[in-house]
Amino acid sequence: MLKKLTTLALSTTLCTLSGVAAAETVESPLGNFDVSMTATLASDYIWRGQSQTAGEAAIQGSLDVAHESGLYAGVWASNVDDAAFPGNTSGADIEVDYYIGYGYGFTDDISVDLQLAKYTYPQASQWNGYEVIPSITAYGFTLGHKYGVETGVHPTYTWVGYDYELPYEITLSASYGLTDQKAGGEDYNDWSVGVGKTIFGLGVSLTYTDTDIDSEVCAATYGKDDYCDSNLTVAVSKSF
Incomplete structure (x- = not known):
């Protein structure tokens, strides 16, 4: 896989960072x-420190x-789980993202x-919704910004990340x-730290995430106060 493709996981979830790099080169x-x-x-x-599956397992795929x-x-x-969305009545059970860059x-x-x-x-x-996402990576550090075009649907997000080979x-x-x-509501911070390793051709990761969202604010937004709690996520990935 070309190195630039590994950055795509930042627009989704940290879980996929452990994916095994593999690609088929097609000449044309x-x-x-x-x-x-x-x-x-x-x-x-986990999306920006919050569960999108109401604490349940997720099956994900990319091309x-x-x-x-x-x-x-x-x-x-x-x-996804509609219970993880404000209002609890969205009816969402799947998310599909498309991107070009x-x-x-x-x-x-x-880079x-x-x-x-x-x-x-x-x-x-x-x-x-749409997001415009510029980022720069230097010596393991990444600084990026996600601008949500639709106010109130996808809030603006700025992040810094670091990857290090142990x-x-x-x-x-x-x-x-x-x-x-942007359109109201409480701004908040999230953070994560994780480790990943390739084992028997599989990418395995363990990631800890948390936010500074107040439990009362979380309960008022999502109907439960544990959707914004700290989380320890295990993921297994395979690339073809």
Whole structure:
């Protein structure tokens, strides 16, 4: 898989960071394309520190195509639970995201990426939305910004992340993010730290996440106060 494709997980969930890099290179008159698919089974789907599956397991999958020029496109999908959405009446049970973008590496350690992502919920179109996502990565650090085009649907999100290779081919990942609600509501911070390793061809990860959302605010928004609690997520991924 081209290196730029590994950044796509940041627009979804940290669980997929442990995915095993694999891709099929396809030659064409227009240049070489890398095509890859990833399947993930996770104990939860965490988005900006909050469960999107009401604390239940998530099955996720992606298909990515990247051109040697740096252009790429892909689709990602996961189950969700409507109880994890404000109002508890959205009817959403699946999320399908589409994205296109361009990544450029100045050196092996410094790169930039610009992505346009569309988030769709077939049973709850009121949650559909777009985000413009620029990011820069340097020496293991990533600084990114997600601008939600639809005010109140996808709040603005700014994050910094860091990846570090530990001994025994274990990857340490950490992030800190700020959600700006824009249209009202409480802004909040989330953070995570996790480890991942390839075992028998599978990417295995363990990720701790938390937020500073007040339990009363969480209960008023989601109907329960535990959707914003700290979470320990286990994920297993396989790329083809």
